[in-house]
Amino acid sequence: MTSTGEIRFSHASPEATRGTAPVPNSNLPTVSASRLRVAETFVSRQGEGKLTGQQSFFVRTSGCNLRCWFCDTPYASWKPEGPHQTVAAIADEIAAAGVQHVVLTGGEPMLPESVGELCQILSDRGHHITIETAGTIDRDWPCDLMSISPKLAASSPEPREHPRWASLHQERRMPIPVMRNLISRARDVQVKFVVDSPDEFDEILAVVDELSKPDPNSPTQSLLASDDIWIMPQGITEAALDQAATWLRPWSDQQGFRYCDRMQIRWYGNKRGT
Ligand SMILES: C[S@@+](CC[C@H](N)C(=O)[O-])C[C@H]1O[C@@H](n2cnc3c(N)ncnc32)[C@H](O)[C@@H]1O
Ligand SMILES: Nc1nc2[nH]cc(C(=O)O)c2c(=O)[nH]1
Ligand code: SF4
Ligand SMILES: [Mg+2]
Helix, strand or coil: CCCCCCCCCCCCCCCCCCCCCCCCCCCCCCCCCCEEEEEEEEEEECCCHHHCCCEEEEEEECCCCCCCCCCCCHHHCCCCCCCEEEHHHHHHHHHHHCCCEEEEECCCCCCCCHHHHHHHHHHHCCCEEEEEECCCCCCCCCCCEEEECCCCHHHCCCCCCCHHHHHHHHHHCCCHHHHHHHHHHCCCEEEEEEECCHHHHHHHHHHHHHHHCCCCCCCCCCCCCHHHEEEEECCCCHHHHHHHHHHHHHHHHHHCCEECCCHHHHHHCCCCCC
């Protein structure tokens, strides 16, 4: 990534065997000297989606190829912070924490190639890996749950204030073929839409339609089932989540989608490191 957050695309090395998920083994040697900018690491409970409640080690990479106006972690996107650490050191920190589930998030964790190396090490050690991504970069990395949060048009930064980022955001935010590749390779997947207004309903349905179309290799099967789709309110306070639920949950139920609360906000408030 360049210093302005623009990305140069390059492809990761071929994926190696994906491990099952026994107890993590901290005795295995680590091999990677590659570096990764990390905004924060912490142990918390997964607050969103199908693994809600699961104790997890979070690695929040710093740097993003989008700039959503509502981003709740601007210290990993708008103003990326944090030291560059080696992949080996991060893997060792995770092993020392003794937590099996690892959530790789950001920022955009699929941006740095070194995250692929981290995935490989974690997979070899038997960790369960969730990747929280906006789904704009095609990577074939070991991952147990691919958690894609496609960015809708209204998530754009304000164009007069941020003309360049507004245009990059629009260009990058919804590469349907990339998302379909991520979905078709995934062991398990959830697609989480952040919704700020009912005006976004039609756009969500159109994207779900595009993402669900059967793969040509198995033409009778949708790529996504309706219970892979999660509808999550935009909001960083309990009051905002409660208010949004009044109009969002009924629509989500009516469509046969799953409603996604943001339990970390209820458990801890909108605090860093939670
Ligand atoms: C900070 S993002 C990092 C991962 C990746 N860049 C992405 O957007 O999916 C982690 C999750 O928080 C969600 N998110 C960010 N800001 C939010 C907000 N204000 N309200 C609700 N969800 C938000 C994202 O959509 C994503 O599901
Ligand atoms: N507790 C907790 N659960 C989360 N699930 C996804 C998160 C993220 O920022 O990607 C997140 C987070 O930041 N905290
Ligand atoms: S894609 Fe994710 S990390 Fe990047 S600005 Fe949007 S919400 Fe924040
Ligand atoms: Mg978060």
